[in-house]
Amino acid sequence: MSRIPPSPRRPAGRPRRASAAATRPQAVALLAKTFRRDGYDGASLATLSQATGLGKSSLYHYFPGGKVEMAHAVLDFSVDAARRNVFSAVAAPGPPAERLRELLRRMELFFERGTSACILGRLSASVDRDQFREPLTRVFKAQTEAIARLLVEAGVPRPTARARAEDTVISLQGALVLSSGTGDPAPFQRMMARLRRDLLAPVKRTRR
Amino acid sequence: MSRIPPSPRRPAGRPRRASAAATRPQAVALLAKTFRRDGYDGASLATLSQATGLGKSSLYHYFPGGKVEMAHAVLDFSVDAARRNVFSAVAAPGPPAERLRELLRRMELFFERGTSACILGRLSASVDRDQFREPLTRVFKAQTEAIARLLVEAGVPRPTARARAEDTVISLQGALVLSSGTGDPAPFQRMMARLRRDLLAPVKRTRR
């Protein structure tokens, strides 16, 4: 009697093997993609192995600390990528208003117009988030300060700039939550449009 | 010879047994707390069993569909709790501006001033989020519409009200992400203060 082996549970739309990593940096990039999609708790070593095309032993060769070390490497990698590809617009030459427009444009591309999640949000939601608390705190703060700096340059008073900058980081994370949960990138896109409209709005006089 | 059994790995600060559920609704409330803290992927049956004081078999008696059914029950329960304890302020008697103030006050309490997470965000970040996509979409939309309704009543033009309402839902989720990831409730509290200040701000004339 031939038994039909039960097909392994593989979520639809997840490629068995995206490609194969030949170097550690390549592996980190593929791990990043997987952690962003599945979250830290949701990504298993089997998933990560498939995504990188590396056997588990190879993964442990590159990351002796296992999953936690992989996530830390991914976090470093992603933060660096965001700095180079997005936040570099802050210190670019040109008028502040144009740099802000460019920053927002790159942000939108970085998150694939709302179809990709953010590793910061995923790690923040993990049950082991204490493992990542320090870098997360540092990165959220750095992003806020970078945006605030640009707003100040563009003429926004410093306290307002600080508030709007934190609001931008918060809105980014929140919009990605909604777009991830609903499977609809529209909330992210509308949020980006709102930022473009409001970030440089003149400051209202305080009531007296 | 007496053997010393190895103590099971239990994350610090997680109570072995919060209390004991005698009824299904009580169980759901305790499950909700656990899913909010650990996320869907991060909460194991062992965790959920400890949190409710029920054995796994009892859990399966109440929730034959296992973890997914538990999460759906928790989602229903939490949405109902939010409706009764928070959003009921929208339809209360009194001037709209006061109702809005009350809505925000209750929101802040509901999330324990930023020390508690939201089940919507946690499920949105889960690897099995497709399981919850429809209710999540429905709930995010309902929340947005409720807030928009109140803003319109308070005199905000409908398109602006809609945008500000979605921005409120997004900011709520985003602030909870930051507060969860950094372990610091301050971002949530500052965000709430910003909402109080800005939600009823006069609409800027569009440039022409």
Place this chain on the structure above:
DNA sequence: GTCTATATTTTGATAGAC
């Protein structure tokens, strides 16, 4: 460095006594 194979623990889930 990568593989196959395996060890060990934990997972989600069930059986069956009470």
Place this chain on the structure above:
DNA sequence: GTCTATCAAAATATAGAC
């Protein structure tokens, strides 16, 4: 309804050949 005992599968991780 709840428990103890148990299952098969999947989890993280390691051993050792090549």
